[in-house]
Structures are given as C-alpha cells and as structure tokens.
Amino acid sequence: MLEAVIADLISIPNYNIITCIQEDLTTAIPNFSQWEQDGRLQVHRVGDPREEQACFEQACRQSDIVWIIAPEFDEILSSRTERAIQLGAYVVGSDLKSINLSADKWRLYEFLHDRSIPTISTLLLESQQLTFPCTFPCVIKHRFGAGGLGLHYFTQLDDWQEQFSHRQVNHSEYIVQPFVSGKMLSAVVLVNSHCREFFPIGEQRICWESGFQYQGGAIPSELAIDVTQSVQNLLQRLCNELPGLAGYVGFDLLLPDENPTDPLVVEINPRLTTSYTGYRQLTQENLAQRIVDSETAFPLLKWDETRGVQFRPDGTVLINQMQS
Structure with a gap:
C-alpha cells in the first residue's frame, strides 16, 4: 500500500x-531510486522507534501537507495526528474526536446505540466476569484493536474457559458480541469540504474456521440495487452524525443472513485501508491527489465497470474482467 500511495x-x-x-x-518499485535521485522523494530508513519518531516530527515541520497512515490501536493514529497538529502541520484526514471514538469499539457501540444506528449488540466484559454474558457462537474483541488484532471466535463455553477466561488479561478492555452470520462488506467514503463520494462497495473475505483470518477482499460486491441504496443511506447517516470524518474513511459493514437488506455497522476506520490498492485500479483518476488536495472541487469519480479486483491482505491486486 505504501508503494501505491507514493507512486500516486x-x-x-x-x-x-x-x-x-x-x-x-x-x-518493489524500481522508480524509487530515480525519484530519490531527482529529489522528488526522501525516504528515511530507520532502525528503532525513537529514530522514527524524530523523522516523523522533522517531516511535519518541513511539509505543507501531512497525511498520516497508521492503525488505531495503541493510540498510534490519534497520537501522531495530535503531534502533527502541535507542530503546526496541516493534517488531512479526520479530526481527533472522530479518530478517538472510532478507535474505541465500546464507545463507538454506545454512540451508535444511543442514536439508533443499526449495529451488532455489544457488551463490555467486566473485570471479574464469572459467567459468560453471551450466547455461542460469539466474538470477543479488544476494544482498541484493529485489523483483527485481539479478536477471538468461540463456538462453545469450553473454548472460552480454556482460551480466554484463565488468561491474565484485563477483561474490561474487551467487548463481546454474538456471532452474526452474513456477508461482510467494505465501504469507502471520500469526504472533503465540497462533497461525499461513495466508492463501489467491496466484500471482505474472512475465514472463521481457525478463529479469524482476514483473507483480503473483492471490489465490487454483487449487491441488489436496494441493498446498495441501504448501505449508502447508512453511510450518509454516519457521516452526518460524525461531521469530523474527513478524507478517505473506511467502513466495515455486515449484511445479516436473516435480514440481508438491512446493513449493520461493524467498525469505522478513519484512515487509509488496504482496499485503496484495489480502488486505484478501477479508475483513471488519482485518488491520492483527491485526498491530499481536499479543498479542490474535483469532478465526480468515474469507475471502470468492466473490471473488478481482488486483493490480498498485503494489498497485492488481481484484476478480473466483469461478466455482462
């Protein structure tokens, strides 16, 4: 993904x-060396976190625009955004309030529930939980996890007792949800001061046989027109309720098998996601330019409807011709 972003x-x-x-x-891009020789690209190669932090702060001082691509866990995205702002940088992307809310799955659930926005029923595990508060199968997530980190899938109580309840962890940092069977979707909205653009809705590929394994995704997903409209209506509502969302914003949604026309919100990712590598293959427009040049009123994006893409967790893309 880094190579795709830099090339764009x-x-x-x-x-x-x-x-x-x-x-x-x-x-893997041979042009990197040429771009560095031309002075268009400065790549600082670092060996430890302190050196990286110093490079980040120096880059913030030197740059006209700062685009932070970082995960939410351990407050990395939030702390980097806050530090860049402190250094006087112009940061493209969501504001700190939206980042912090999205990073905390329990607070996000409370936010959605209070506003009657459809989402998966969620409970916060208590520190001294003696009985399991949910039916099986279920999913337990670290409330500050990202990308599947800290996620556990249980099919019966014995699994929970063996793998989780006896571990030396702070239970109050975890949430529990019933496992809802359905199609996992990945949606993106590009938000700027002029408009909100809805990207083609993608599908996430997740294997639950070994607990949880993210296997990439595909764009577009085959959805009925009324489902697509329901998803877009839900995304509009989320953006209205969270006006601090900006730039490239990813949304994880679920179409339950029992109610396949009523999407549920799973997570909000106020940052670039792996799907970027797929979307950039489906348009001739420069997506990165629209993200960093957020004050410019660009024409609406045109998508190539004759092709689809599949992408792996590392961002590797396979292009498919769509059948008419």
Whole structure:
C-alpha cells in the first residue's frame, strides 16, 4: 500500500514526498531510486522507534501537507495526528474526536446505540466476569484493536474457559458480541469540504474456521440495487452524525443472513485501508491527489465497470474482467 500511495503522490506535479520506512524493508518499485535521485522523494530508513519518531516530527515541520497512515490501536493514529497538529502541520484526514471514538469499539457501540444506528449488540466484559454474558457462537474483541488484532471466535463455553477466561488479561478492555452470520462488506467514503463520494462497495473475505483470518477482499460486491441504496443511506447517516470524518474513511459493514437488506455497522476506520490498492485500479483518476488536495472541487469519480479486483491482505491486486 505504501508503494501505491507514493507512486500516486509522485505523479502529482510539483509535489515532493517525505516518508519513513523500516531500514530492512524492500520496495518493489524500481522508480524509487530515480525519484530519490531527482529529489522528488526522501525516504528515511530507520532502525528503532525513537529514530522514527524524530523523522516523523522533522517531516511535519518541513511539509505543507501531512497525511498520516497508521492503525488505531495503541493510540498510534490519534497520537501522531495530535503531534502533527502541535507542530503546526496541516493534517488531512479526520479530526481527533472522530479518530478517538472510532478507535474505541465500546464507545463507538454506545454512540451508535444511543442514536439508533443499526449495529451488532455489544457488551463490555467486566473485570471479574464469572459467567459468560453471551450466547455461542460469539466474538470477543479488544476494544482498541484493529485489523483483527485481539479478536477471538468461540463456538462453545469450553473454548472460552480454556482460551480466554484463565488468561491474565484485563477483561474490561474487551467487548463481546454474538456471532452474526452474513456477508461482510467494505465501504469507502471520500469526504472533503465540497462533497461525499461513495466508492463501489467491496466484500471482505474472512475465514472463521481457525478463529479469524482476514483473507483480503473483492471490489465490487454483487449487491441488489436496494441493498446498495441501504448501505449508502447508512453511510450518509454516519457521516452526518460524525461531521469530523474527513478524507478517505473506511467502513466495515455486515449484511445479516436473516435480514440481508438491512446493513449493520461493524467498525469505522478513519484512515487509509488496504482496499485503496484495489480502488486505484478501477479508475483513471488519482485518488491520492483527491485526498491530499481536499479543498479542490474535483469532478465526480468515474469507475471502470468492466473490471473488478481482488486483493490480498498485503494489498497485492488481481484484476478480473466483469461478466455482462
């Protein structure tokens, strides 16, 4: 994903890019070296977190625009956004209030529930939980997890007692939800000062046989027109309730098998997601330019309806021709 983002940013005239990567990370784009020689790209290769933090802060001081691509867990996205703002940087993306709310799955559930926005029933585990508060199968998530980290899937009480209840963990940092069978969707809204653009709705591929395994996704998902409209109506409502969402915002949704026309909100990701690598293959427009140049009124995006993409968890993309 980093390579895709840098390639798109470099293609914007008069943009120079500063980024930081782990020193042993290899890149597959041969143009990286040429871009560095031309002075268009500065890549700081670092070996430890303190060096990376210093590079990040220096880049914030030097840059006209800062685009932070980071996960929500451990408050990484929030703390980096806050630090960039403190350094006087112009940060594209959602505000701190929206980031912090989205990062905490329990607070997000309370927010959605209070506003009667459809979501999965959720309970907060108590520190001294003696009985299991949910039916089986169920899902337990770390309330500050991201990308499936801290997620456990249980089919019976014995599994819970063996794998989770005896572990030395702070139970109050976990939430529990009933497992709802259905189709997992991935939606993106590009939000700027001029409009909200809905990207084609994608499908997430998740294997539950071994607990939880994210296997990538596909864009677009085959949905009936009324379902697509229901999803877009739900996304509009979420953006209205959270006006601090901005830039590229990802939404994880679920179409329950029992009510396949009534989508449920699972998570909100106020940041770039892996699906970016797929979406950029379905349009000739530069998505990165629309994200960083958020004050410009661009024409509406045009999507190639003759193709679809599948992408792996690492962002590798396979392009498919769509059948008419």
